Amino acid sequence: MTxxxxxxxxxxxxxxxxxxxxxxxxxxxxEVHALLGENGAGKSTLMNxxxxxxxxxxxxVEIDGKAVSIAGARDAAARGxxxxxxxxxxxxxxxVLDNILLFNPGRPAAEVGAEAQRLAARIGxxxxxxARAGTLPVAEQQRLEILKVLIGGARIxxxxxxxxxxxxxxxxxLMGLIRGLADEGAAVILVTHKLHEAxxxxxxxxxxxxxxxxxxxxxxxxxxxxxxxLIVGEQIVEEPELSSHVGxxxxxxxxxxxxxxxxxxxxxxxxxxxxxxxxxxxAGVAGNGQSELAEVLxxxxxxxxxxxxxxxxxxxxxxxxxxxxxxxxxxPVDRYRHGLAGRLSVADNYAVNGVLAGRxxxxxxxxxxxxxxRAREAVEEFDVQxxxxxxxxxxxxxxxxAQKLVIAREFEGETRxxxxxxxxxxxxxxxxxxxxxxxxxxxxxGAAVILxxxxxDEILLLSDRIGVLSDGRMAAEFTAPADRAEIxxxxxxxxxx
Numbered sequence: 001m002t003x004x005x006x007x008x009x010x011x012x013x014x015x016x017x018x019x020x021x022x023x024x025x026x027x028x029x030x031e032v033h034a035l036l037g038e039n040g041a042g043k044s045t046l047m048n049x050x051x052x053x054x055x056x057x058x059x060x061v062e063i064d065g066k067a068v069s070i071a072g073a074r075d076a077a078a079r080g081x082x083x084x085x086x087x088x089x090x091x092x093x094x095x096v097l098d099n100i101l102l103f104n105p106g107r108p109a110a111e112v113g114a115e116a117q118r119l120a121a122r123i124g125x126x127x128x129x130x131a132r133a134g135t136l137p138v139a140e141q142q143r144l145e146i147l148k149v150l151i152g153g154a155r156i157x158x159x160x161x162x163x164x165x166x167x168x169x170x171x172x173x174l175m176g177l178i179r180g181l182a183d184e185g186a187a188v189i190l191v192t193h194k195l196h197e198a199x200x201x202x203x204x205x206x207x208x209x210x211x212x213x214x215x216x217x218x219x220x221x222x223x224x225x226x227x228x229x230l231i232v233g234e235q236i237v238e239e240p241e242l243s244s245h246v247g248x249x250x251x252x253x254x255x256x257x258x259x260x261x262x263x264x265x266x267x268x269x270x271x272x273x274x275x276x277x278x279x280x281x282x283a284g285v286a287g288n289g290q291s292e293l294a295e296v297l298x299x300x301x302x303x304x305x306x307x308x309x310x311x312x313x314x315x316x317x318x319x320x321x322x323x324x325x326x327x328x329x330x331x332p333v334d335r336y337r338h339g340l341a342g343r344l345s346v347a348d349n350y351a352v353n354g355v356l357a358g359r360x361x362x363x364x365x366x367x368x369x370x371x372x373x374r375a376r377e378a379v380e381e382f383d384v385q386x387x388x389x390x391x392x393x394x395x396x397x398x399x400x401x402a403q404k405l406v407i408a409r410e411f412e413g414e415t416r417x418x419x420x421x422x423x424x425x426x427x428x429x430x431x432x433x434x435x436x437x438x439x440x441x442x443x444x445x446g447a448a449v450i451l452x453x454x455x456x457d458e459i460l461l462l463s464d465r466i467g468v469l470s471d472g473r474m475a476a477e478f479t480a481p482a483d484r485a486e487i488x489x490x491x492x493x494x495x496x497x
Contacts, residue, residue, distance in 0.1 A: 238461055340406060436458075
């Protein structure tokens with residue numbers, strides 16, 4: 001077994017904050033090595049050192065046993081290192097094919113396009129090569145990122161949360177491809193919060209905690225509870241907790257129509273309602289209208305037919321600001337596109353809802369000290385790690401901690417409706433459980449909660465009722481506790497069959 005990539009005694013500091021402290025990590029050719037840890041544990045920082053985005057302050061990087069100095073992503077690619085980042089590195093205005101060509105310069109477009117189609121078919125999905133990357137839903141952007149690296153022929157492949165926005169079937173297909181890459185001699189590093197991926201698809205597991213290596217082990221004989229204890233230092237077990245009181249309907253959609261973009265199905269006569277005091281889970285195979293539904297609910301897309309009602313008022317024409325004033329809180333699937341302004345500070349990102357509600361004064365006189373103080377309290381309450389000051393740009397937060405900041409803001413004040421689209425995406429076990437507790441608390445306080453998730457386990461754990469979205473409409477509805485197999489059959493069947 002060859003040593004593909006080794007990081008020896010790597011330390012990385014940002015100002016006075018030590019993100020990594022003397023970390024050792026070795027990935028061999030021919031194996032899948034899972035890298036686990038809480039949000040902010042240093043996983044992404046370590047991999048950014050491996051692919052040349054950060055230079056280590058101490059320690060060294062080795063490829064095939066030789067110390068190297070990697071001068072950025074292009075140099076890393078030339079050395080056979082390819083990283084699929086949790087947050088995408090795409091040019092939104094460019095086509096799918098052009099984005100692939102940017103990562104694979106010098107090759108004929110026709111050759112690269114044909115290889116992309118073959119590889120996509122192997123994984124089990126299709127990508128329109130001429131579509132603009134920015135029009136693709138998040139799941140398809142993830143696929144594009146994976147294709148970019150695999151087509152480049154990387155022999156050291158780093159995957160940071162690669163299945164976070166994929167359906168279970170797509171995730172299984174991708175794990176099969178990853179195993180195939182390892183069997184062909186590649187060193188594959190899998191950074192994930194999904195314990196079953198580490199246990200079922202890796203050969204070795206390394207756990208980081210607070211920037212240090214806690215353990216290196218193998219999946220044999222290891223169970224999720226033991227792995228969770230290594231990651232967070234305690235055992236965390238979640239159980240379903242159904243609502244004790246369901247009230248009147250709060251939000252409902254009648255015959256909603258919306259065309260899909262880039263080959264997506266869109267919405268076709270969508271009808272459903274959610275009542276106060278319940279969590280309504282929307283399950284379905286990715287690409288069946290989930291993104292369009294979220295955009296309609298947030299007010300980012302206006303339906304071409306049908307109506308959206310909230311508390312007896314027709315809000316079909318209302319924009320995002322009007323819906324927020326009516327009591328809608330949103331946790332979007334793409335936190336950087338729809339949830340945060342990366343260049344603004346942590347404090348400003350947190351305070352925006354309070355500013356709109358007048359809690360920090362008006363636009364002519366804004367009480368910034370009060371806003372910063374409240375943001376500081378929220379950062380502590382929601383355990384947003386990696387914040388070195390309220391003036392820090394939100395873009396510098398790790399993915400999971402950025403999600404925590406969005407959630408902290410959205411749960412400030414009273415809400416009538418909570419839209420949570422893949423709320424635990426990129427979160428560790430402890431943070432995911434905390435988010436689930438917040439959703440239940442909002443439900444128990446009388447809010448109507450709409451949970452859209454590709455993770456069927458999350459849907460089954462949280463939902464009081466479940467609707468299956470297929471071809472842009474609700475194909476079936478279930479009351480919890482629901483049968484997983486029946487839901488699965490509804491997800492893959494079509495009402496016209």
